[in-house]
Amino acid sequence: MNKLRQFKRPHLLIVGCGDVGMRLLPLVRQRFRVFALTSSSERCAELRRAGAVPIVANLDQPATLKRLAGLAQYVVHMAPPQADGQLDLRTRRLAQLLPSGGRVVYVSTSGVYGDCAGELVTETRPVAPRNARAQRRVDAERVLRDWAVRSGAQLAILRVPGIYAAERLPIKRLEQGTPALLPSDDVYTNHIHADDLARIVALALFRARPGRVYHAVDGCHLKMGDYFDTVADAFGMPRPPRLARADLQAQVSPMLLSFMSESRRLDDRRLRQELGARLHHPDIGAAVAAMALAQ
Template sequence: MHHLIIGYGYCGYHLAQYLLNRQQTVTAISRHLDESMNLPGLRHIIHDINKPFLWQEKNTVLYYLIPPASEGEQDKILETFLSLSSIQPAKIIYFGSSGVYGNHQGNWVNEQSSCNLDHPRQHRRLNAEQQWLTFCKQHQIPCVLLRVAGIYGPNRLPVQAAIAQKPLLAPHEAPYTNHIYVHDLSEIAYQFAEKIELSGIYNIADGKPDLLGTLQQQVAQALGLEAAPYEPWEQIWALASPMKREFMLASKRLSIDALRATLKETLRLTSLSEAVINSLKEEGNFS
């Protein structure tokens, strides 16, 4: 089996690393390659997916990790890729976003829950899912859509925020948020790849939702730093980035019952506290 990664960024790198460590054949596609991300055994192809792409090896699992562009309500990047390219893989695995659910006032959501779309980014993500479903149905290709929670891991931790004691929302005002450790995400993707005929939509998270700010608190605790103070909603909102405001307005708890039922005993999920320590060790920030 050949593993083809379209979009070789943070998650693509860790996925490729996981696959190569299991003696898999891996090719990654991106517009450029940072030398620090060049892994032994990896075949990398520099390619702009806005141009035609030909892949003739059928015994391939294709992982698509490119997020939509930042404008509009459709994923035009994916639309162009599918219209110009010639691909016929054995399976598609799309790395999507649990953001498609929008705000559920802190309630549990599963794959059948409504998508309360109130931001163009959510529309783009849902449109990408629909494009893949249509393409795979037309070409009779098994397709797994991953609705992925917030990804963290080595070099993707709020270390500077913890050091600066960046104020957090008070617990009674904080929305629920969901996380997945990047190494667990890579393993889950590979397990879905091995189930070659399986199709479906799956929430991908650790199954233990936390209040917004918990990750920063875990990092501070692991580094022995003083805890950040709490501030009221209005003060946090005033200084929040557009992305953080989306998180603040999208409280939900992701159910991973479908994921557990499908992967059963092979599903291994790392606790937030353990994953934070492991990530800091990989960064060289923890001894």
């Protein structure tokens, strides 16, 4: 009987079942028969233990994806684009296999907005990506919107900022003494705890309005240097040195500099009012302090 109920449950496919996907599985495995796409056969046992049916395939190898066609009416797409180019070829391949009339939650990035000079950003703000990494995300969003319109499916897009958790803090950066910007040059940054992001994804599967964009964010408006100081203080580490932007450019990688060149504050009202999200970690300072005490 248990096996019969299992097969009667709706099917959910998680594409990109990494850290956040593993946190999502306990929230959905009672409601769905969950399939998890992995490119590594070595992860199959881990995924089975977590309650998912592993599907070994690779978004970079189209011939391996045939089994995905029509597999699930619900899809959570968390796989990042490939590392180069302006088009997200992985999402383009996946979109060809998605079911008509289904429901998809796509986990995108707040980087699609580019630099907003510290302004408060709502989901209706036009995208303005400043690098190829963000442009690929914009492409993925457009591809999925087009697919949803053609197929009559329901799509929700979650734009996600920096994800943190106990094992996802900038400890190594602090140990290396990587500098941060002077307060006068610093940028606003946004965060979400990995557990809260998993909960938001689960809520979006049932509560998101069709075609809607949501900011998956905790609502704390910290500048980047203040975030590093918060982590340093909690773990008893030296705060990073502060430099002017002109001096910092010679000491950090181009990718890190790109993150330190975009300033925005993400509005979280739609997340709270429409999805009814109640975060377990609404205050990043309190969350980081608790992580330090738990060590």
